[in-house]
Ligand SMILES: Nc1ncnc2c1ncn2[C@@H]1O[C@H](COP(=O)(O)OP(=O)(O)O)[C@@H](O)[C@H]1O
């Protein structure tokens with residue numbers, strides 16, 4: 001019994017952390033723009049495909065492929081998402097509605113673009129995060145190497161972001177911009193640059209999540225079209241949207257709920273429970289669990 | 294007789310108590326001025342009375358009826374209309390349509406009247422449009438403006454349009470939140486005429502205003518707020534010369550400099 | 551004025567002649583599908599464009615409509631007409647559940663709620679196998695019949711065109727009335743609308759109800775037209791497609807849905823050159839993306855302008871409609 005609870009907790013945690021990392025990307029975007037990007041999850045898909053291309057197709061070393069993939073997605077965030085979509089819509093004082101619709105269409109376009117560039121067939125992801133065939137076994141509980149990698153990446157990301165926001169000048173400036181653009185501008189902070197930075201960080205972080213998700217979902221358009229993205233939004237909303245680390249807690253909550261509901265109720269209704277959780281939070285506690293960072 | 298009475302009305306936002314234990318009476322048919330330095334809780338008072346914010350405690354009595362925390366539209370239909378400190382017009386509605394929005398309840402028509410385009414609706418349309426035009430006339434918006442977008446009007450006219458929309462509810466109490474802010478001389482004089490004209494039609498007014506010239510010219514009675522509390526009340530000249538009031542305003546200005 | 555009448559006549563003639571000229575049953579079938587989508591997009595124009603209440607879960611209503619008519623007809627022996635009514639009614643009832651969150655939420659939060667609603671309905675359709683037959687779908691849904699004649703694609707086409715004309719009149723009268731004004735006031739500034747005496751809850755219920763009813767009707771048409779329904783027609787991507795159609799046509803234009811749906815449906819076909827098969831979807835979605843990003847009012851205003859240019863302006867279009 002205890003063993004099952006532990007096993008479910010560990011499996012749920014790995015997935016939950018990944019939802020959480022996507023949620024962090026959502027928060028980084030919301031912080032400075034007050035908007036939600038419905039093409040958010042396509043950054044994860046692009047990240048996975050770029051990494052696959054660089055590492056598997058072009059045989060670049062893992063680290064270089066990883067950095068290149070994340071950087072390329074961040075560049076897309078700055079040049080296309082911000083440079084074209086955001087700039088056009090906000091430039092004519094378009095509303096949230098327009099942004100929602102435009103990013104949704106961007107997502108669909110990117111899905112189709114991906115199909116053209118890489119074909120619609122999923123690629124198996126190389127076992128660089130350990131093979132699922134020989135997991136760690138500790139007293140009857142199996143732990144995938146992949147889960148440990150996820151945990152490692154998440155911890156590194158949290159430490160890195162925390163350092164960035166609390167210790168570096170740019171991070172502080174970014175936080176000031178998130179608080180109040182006008183004040184930040186008066187303080188001599190380049191608001192435009194900060195917005196660009198937050199687009200890059202949001203898409204970049206999500207790309208990392210995509211690379212980590214690929215062993216589970218394969219390198220496939222499933223990554224960019226499925227409901228993982230909505231779960232990322234849900235994590236961010238539950239965490240409070242203004243606090244990137246809250247999103248991790250939100251993600252964990254979803255991951256664990258999913259795993260336990262599969263175990264105790266039924267796998268078919270897993271997503272229903274997640275979405276009920278989301279709607280419950282939206283209605284009962286729209287400000288989420290955590291305060292502004 | 295008082296048209297509006299608040300009893301111990303309190304509103305706090307987290308730690309900030311924006312309205313603290315306010316007992317404010319507004320006499321029917323009068324113009325009451327509500328003044329006080331920035332952040333003293335004037336707008337909050339209007340927001341609580343009009344139902345935009347829920348009161349933390351205390352009561353709002355309108356025409357002898359307890360309306361505390363009623364829904365906004367119920368309060369509006371009961372006869373309390375308001376304008377906003379920062380103008381809030383409808384982005385994509387014309388001047389005439391903006392006023393007609395507030396005539397909604399007077400149409401007395403149902404959705405089926407719209408679907409079947411019944412004579413009843415046509416009559417209501419004509420009647421309400423005529424009334425809306427009368428109201429626009431009162432605030433000085435003529436024919437040439439009817440089909441312009443509300444937000445495309447010059448600043449002073451936008452304020453007037455807000456007043457016309459409020460009057461379209463045929464209110465018995467009108468709450469004006471800094472209507473003269475940002476107006477030029479000409480607009481200002483015209484606003485003064487509008488306010489007196491509205492009073493003449495028997496509508497009670499609560500006027501929140503920083504321009505003392507306007508307050509002095511139109512109000513019958515004055516209430517002064519400071520830090521969310523009622524500092525004093527009485528005729529304008531008494532309030533104006535009250536040393537506590539002077540200190541409240543000066544103290545604030547010094548702090549801001 | 552005379553010239554405008556000629557213009558309308560020409561358009562009406564084109565619409566009437568279309569299936570006769572095309573004659574190709576499959577193309578008419580695709581056109582019918584797009585007209586069904588147009589019904590949903592018209593509902594979205596009303597709800598999202600006029601009333602300002604976003605929905606990214608309309609595939610759910612489409613599905614509820616399709617399943618309601620299929621199951622009542624097949625399992626309860628309802629006549630098809632009654633099945634249609636049941637479909638619409640069921641969707642209106644479900645729309646109440648979805649409008650309640652909208653009393654409290656708007657913008658992104660509302661859109662997430664509607665997405666969640668769409669998914670929940672979809673998962674239930676897939677898993678409630680005893681009722682819906684799960685992923686396999688429902689087979690053998692009878693087609694429409696009149697005087698003993700089974701409807702072919704051309705019959706459906708005319709029925710759909712007539713239905714759309716009626717629905718157009720319906721939303722035109724509503725949006726041009728005091729109700730439409732309340733919708734738009736609520737969309738532009740909810741607080742100011744409420745302080746002007748508008749009970750926004752009622753109008754949210756109404757807006758959701760209308761567009762859910764439209765989607766339910768569309769679902770019923772789809773079920774009887776195709777004879778087979780399965781959950782994959784009601785996934786989230788369909789919801790986004792419906793919104794995309796409304797936006798491409800023009801979210802704040804009464805013709806938005808009617809113009810948007812066929813364009814989004816047939817655009818990919820335009821790019822289906824030999825040797826280009828892999829690119830056509832990408833090209834089509836790229837163009838739609840460009841329309842959404844660069845032309846916020848969609849294509850309907852262009853059509854209107856073009857029409858006015860050829861056939862003359864309406865006399866009462868500028869200034870003083872009742873003067
Ligand atoms: N929505 C709100 N949330 C939090 N604090 C508020 C809000 N509205 C007003 N306040 C606070 O209440 C106090 C009174 O504000 P307000 O009523 O706007 O003053 P006034 O209109 O007299 O300038 C201020 O300290 C203000 O910061």
Ligand SMILES: [Mg+2]
Nearest residue numbers: 335336337378
């Ligand atoms: Mg104020």
